[in-house]
Amino acid sequence: MSQSIDAFVEAVAKNNPNEPEFLQAVQEVAETVIPFIEKNPKYQGKMLLERMVEPERVMMFRVAWIDDKGQTQVNKGYRIQMNSAIGPYKGGLRFHPSVNLSILKFLAFEQVFKNSLTTLPMGGGKGGSNFDPKGKSDVEIMRFCQAFMTELARHIGADTDVPAGDIGVGGREVGYMFGQYKKLRNEFTGVLTGKGITFGGSLIRPEATGYGDVYFAYNMLKTKGQSFDGKTVVVSGSGNVAQYAAEKARQLGGKVVTLSDSSGYIYDAEGIDEEKLAYVMEIKNVNYGRISDYLKKYPNAKFVEGKRPWEVKCDIALPCATQNELNGDDAKTLVANGCICVAEGANMPSTPEAVLEFQKAKILFAPGKASNAGGVATSGLEMSQNSLRLSWSSEEVDDRLKVIMNNIHQACVQYGSDGNGYVDYVKGANIAGFVKVADAMLAQGVV
Numbered sequence: 001m002s003q004s005i006d007a008f009v010e011a012v013a014k015n016n017p018n019e020p021e022f023l024q025a026v027q028e029v030a031e032t033v034i035p036f037i038e039k040n041p042k043y044q045g046k047m048l049l050e051r052m053v054e055p056e057r058v059m060m061f062r063v064a065w066i067d068d069k070g071q072t073q074v075n076k077g078y079r080i081q082m083n084s085a086i087g088p089y090k091g092g093l094r095f096h097p098s099v100n101l102s103i104l105k106f107l108a109f110e111q112v113f114k115n116s117l118t119t120l121p122m123g124g125g126k127g128g129s130n131f132d133p134k135g136k137s138d139v140e141i142m143r144f145c146q147a148f149m150t151e152l153a154r155h156i157g158a159d160t161d162v163p164a165g166d167i168g169v170g171g172r173e174v175g176y177m178f179g180q181y182k183k184l185r186n187e188f189t190g191v192l193t194g195k196g197i198t199f200g201g202s203l204i205r206p207e208a209t210g211y212g213d214v215y216f217a218y219n220m221l222k223t224k225g226q227s228f229d230g231k232t233v234v235v236s237g238s239g240n241v242a243q244y245a246a247e248k249a250r251q252l253g254g255k256v257v258t259l260s261d262s263s264g265y266i267y268d269a270e271g272i273d274e275e276k277l278a279y280v281m282e283i284k285n286v287n288y289g290r291i292s293d294y295l296k297k298y299p300n301a302k303f304v305e306g307k308r309p310w311e312v313k314c315d316i317a318l319p320c321a322t323q324n325e326l327n328g329d330d331a332k333t334l335v336a337n338g339c340i341c342v343a344e345g346a347n348m349p350s351t352p353e354a355v356l357e358f359q360k361a362k363i364l365f366a367p368g369k370a371s372n373a374g375g376v377a378t379s380g381l382e383m384s385q386n387s388l389r390l391s392w393s394s395e396e397v398d399d400r401l402k403v404i405m406n407n408i409h410q411a412c413v414q415y416g417s418d419g420n421g422y423v424d425y426v427k428g429a430n431i432a433g434f435v436k437v438a439d440a441m442l443a444q445g446v447v
């Protein structure tokens, strides 16, 4: 790395000790944006990146609630209000035992650049809790969501900060939090996205992240005269993003052969067709079961316990589970097996070593801030519909989603092309995301 990048990253590490995930996200941006700043005087000497890595506000709070046995439970709650230069803070809420400040700061930092890429007026934020939804009853989930929102409601609003879903937070949790917010503030607004269709939710929002990931991959493949048709697709995860990435990949002619969860992955050589995916959705969204339950109905499939799906030969890989789920060895295996395209559906699923392998092999690689932006983009469209007090059809929303993903791809090509036909989508996404936020920060003064 150059001296300026080294110095910047060392300073951030010193100011934010023991935050490895946050530092990882900052380093990837710094390696591409600092050289850009060094070539563009208008961005020099303004401490823009130094300000961007410092959250505008961080809320940490206690969440106390009562479980079904009458026992008092206590969890940590957070909301990171990272950057509001181009719009109200916007970003998901993650409920997972691994949640801590480092993970939420990485997610909030990524969100700033991702939301900028969508071209919609949304700043960046993220929040959540170390609450583990697994094994909790529906009523315990409701009680936790109500306790969490009782504190969070002080800090959010339709024109201030608009949370949504992420790992462990789906439509059910958003609904319970929305109900509590409305009770406390006596306001019916677009304060959360991912709401139910009958109370302001947008059609296509559940599908949007997974669909958008595939739309972005489609755009990348098209630059090489390729498509999903006839391709073998490996997907990780089996939650919201993975389910709909698998659905859209199949609809475009791909054969999806894996899905995973934290206990391992299933491999179905015949391909996960519409009926099989519907069963996965029943397992995960209705019964809150394990992906290994897939074999109860489809015994010809394999369940590989404790492993990740990257050992399966494929043409296209869609990591849709969690951060750092795909390392350097996994990347080497994918490339050696002939994989031509990786589009991140999750946030920062590839380690720096994996990204390096993909870039060395010059395969099509899309960072999550670009390829998984369909979710937050459709959240932005939900906010637009709420402001208009109108609801658009599925086709209207899906068409707008496609246009947004096409625009993000174009922006990455504009800033990431090397002039010899290769596009560094990491560089393109980071610089394209940086420019809009930086211009707004320059115009708004030192605040």
Ligand SMILES: NC(=O)C1=CN([C@@H]2O[C@H](COP(=O)(O)OP(=O)(O)OC[C@H]3O[C@@H](n4cnc5c(N)ncnc54)[C@H](OP(=O)(O)O)[C@@H]3O)[C@@H](O)[C@H]2O)C=CC1
Pocket (backbone or CB within 6 Å): 092, 165, 166, 167, 168, 169, 209, 237, 238, 239, 240, 241, 242, 260, 261, 262, 263, 320, 321, 322, 323, 325, 345, 346, 347, 348, 372, 373, 375, 376
């Ligand atoms: N929801 C959204 O709108 C968006 C989400 N994302 C990102 O996509 C990814 C998935 O989110 P989403 O689908 O919403 O979440 P879900 O909770 O619906 O699904 C998460 C999936 O990832 C698996 N997973 C979680 N942690 C681990 C782990 N440590 N090791 C292996 N597997 C794990 C889960 O398995 P298990 O059930 O066993 O925990 C589950 O299959 C996350 O990185 C999220 O930040 C990005 C953009 C938008």
Ligand SMILES: N=C(CCC(=O)O)C(=O)O
Pocket (backbone or CB within 6 Å): 090, 091, 092, 093, 111, 114, 162, 163, 164, 165, 166, 193, 347, 372, 373, 375, 376, 377, 379
């Ligand atoms: N979890 C999300 C979606 C955030 C949102 O829809 O506000 C993400 O972009 O990582």
